[in-house]
Amino acid sequence: MTSPYPLASILGILIVALSVSxxxxxxxxxxxxxxxxxxxxxxxxxxxxLQVVADMxxxxxxxxxxxxxxxxxxxxxxxxxxxxxxxLSFAVLPIAPGIIVVDLNIALLFFLGMSSLGVYSIxxxxxxxxxxxxxxxxxxxxAQMISYEVFMGISLMGVVLLAGSFSLTTIVEAQRNRWFVLxxxxxxxxxxxxxxxxxxxxxxxxxxxxxxxVAGFHSEYSGMKFGMFFVGEYLGITLISxxxxxxxxxxxxxxxxxxxxxxxxxxxxxxxxFILLRASLPRLRFDQLMSLGWxxxxxxxxxxxxxxxxxxTAFK
Amino acid sequence: xxxxxxxxxxVFLHTFRRRVTIQYPEQKPYLAPRTRGRIILSRDPDGGxxxxxxxxxxxxxxxxxxxxQATEDENGRRYPxxxxxxxxxxxxxxxxxxxxxxxxxxxxxxFEMSEYKRQNLVYEKExxxxxxxxxxxxxxxWRVSGVQVDGKGKGEAxxxxxxxxxxxxxx
Numbered sequence: 001m002t003s004p005y006p007l008a009s010i011l012g013i014l015i016v017a018l019s020v021s022x023x024x025x026x027x028x029x030x031x032x033x034x035x036x037x038x039x040x041x042x043x044x045x046x047x048x049x050l051q052v053v054a055d056m057x058x059x060x061x062x063x064x065x066x067x068x069x070x071x072x073x074x075x076x077x078x079x080x081x082x083x084x085x086x087x088l089s090f091a092v093l094p095i096a097p098g099i100i101v102v103d104l105n106i107a108l109l110f111f112l113g114m115s116s117l118g119v120y121s122i123x124x125x126x127x128x129x130x131x132x133x134x135x136x137x138x139x140x141x142x143a144q145m146i147s148y149e150v151f152m153g154i155s156l157m158g159v160v161l162l163a164g165s166f167s168l169t170t171i172v173e174a175q176r177n178r179w180f181v182l183x184x185x186x187x188x189x190x191x192x193x194x195x196x197x198x199x200x201x202x203x204x205x206x207x208x209x210x211x212x213x214v215a216g217f218h219s220e221y222s223g224m225k226f227g228m229f230f231v232g233e234y235l236g237i238t239l240i241s242x243x244x245x246x247x248x249x250x251x252x253x254x255x256x257x258x259x260x261x262x263x264x265x266x267x268x269x270x271x272x273x274f275i276l277l278r279a280s281l282p283r284l285r286f287d288q289l290m291s292l293g294w295x296x297x298x299x300x301x302x303x304x305x306x307x308x309x310x311x312x313t314a315f316k
Numbered sequence: 317x318x319x320x321x322x323x324x325x326x327v328f329l330h331t332f333r334r335r336v337t338i339q340y341p342e343q344k345p346y347l348a349p350r351t352r353g354r355i356i357l358s359r360d361p362d363g364g365x366x367x368x369x370x371x372x373x374x375x376x377x378x379x380x381x382x383x384x385q386a387t388e389d390e391n392g393r394r395y396p397x398x399x400x401x402x403x404x405x406x407x408x409x410x411x412x413x414x415x416x417x418x419x420x421x422x423x424x425x426x427f428e429m430s431e432y433k434r435q436n437l438v439y440e441k442e443x444x445x446x447x448x449x450x451x452x453x454x455x456x457x458w459r460v461s462g463v464q465v466d467g468k469g470k471g472e473a474x475x476x477x478x479x480x481x482x483x484x485x486x487x
Contacts, residue, residue: 037334038336039335276328277324279327280328
């Protein structure tokens, strides 16, 4: 079931995922600038592409400061958790036929579990910083994850019902004739919103909320630990975009072009869409976030699940 | 909900808008003729220094960046012995230009004065003095003032009434 060249797949996916997420810093700044009628970073190298390298050099040479009032062990481990959980999710991601690290038959559940574990990073970072703003950020992250994890899982069950499997490869194969975004449009919208909350992107970046909480959970972080939170966030965007592509937009399926190109094009389109949302939408208030999650999204997800189940049963 | 979608769409339409940023070092911005930039000292049309070392600019300067020393030449005309502007302090407010009674000190539309050494931003008189009359061509302070100096008696200036003869009783 696994790929014919496991080591090559592991290394390739790791390197590509990490470099793509590093490059996303540049992509995001350029796109935000485009939508704000500016240029963005365009000085370092061609089109400013080497800005990423400059940022890396800067962030590696910064002082790596652990505050004396912090819980040291947890403070150091917290940024690693987000990287590990997101990168583990990439292991089950079918990028193209043969390019997958491990083809689990419960890949979707594995992804949901890993994305739930990712919140520990935020909560522990907020707690271990010993700073009231960080703690508030951590608390918000915990509440946000509980609210959005529930309907995120339920919104995906429609896809699972249609494909009849938790395996992501099977789900992609089931979309050979028709992408699941058509029969599962509501599920797609719900998963998109939950994914934004999961990646802590702008309409839902309450744990960070630099306008209210300094920088939220990573207020006390500096140097490469701060960098790991950022790489984790961009990896999260890449992962959510990849999952949307795999679950609703037919993964690598597409005419003419090779499968890998189709996958990358679709993922990039969703990354751009996430950045567009960041450029246009204001941050929700905390109570709005909670009531949206529990009062609107959860019932909608349940309705979607029930209707899909009824239709699938009726036409069996 | 609909307004959110409209917001997203209108932000997306900015993809096709012109960018407002001016790419500065390659593309120079338009500077109005009266932009307040680097300070110069001008000369009158006859080539003499306009500055009469009255110290009004130094008094008006809110950051005390102007220092000068007054002296007189052989004709009894005052002029600055040295005139020093510290551009690392100067805030380009233009108060010195407003205070100047002889249009000597003027601000020009040039702001590119970066230096690697702070000391290089202290401009001496020979750095400040230009060869032209600046914004006021044809104006010569000594020709319109009522002050008597060598080469011009009282009442000989342009548009100047002859001086009152104190020994006459007629008006």
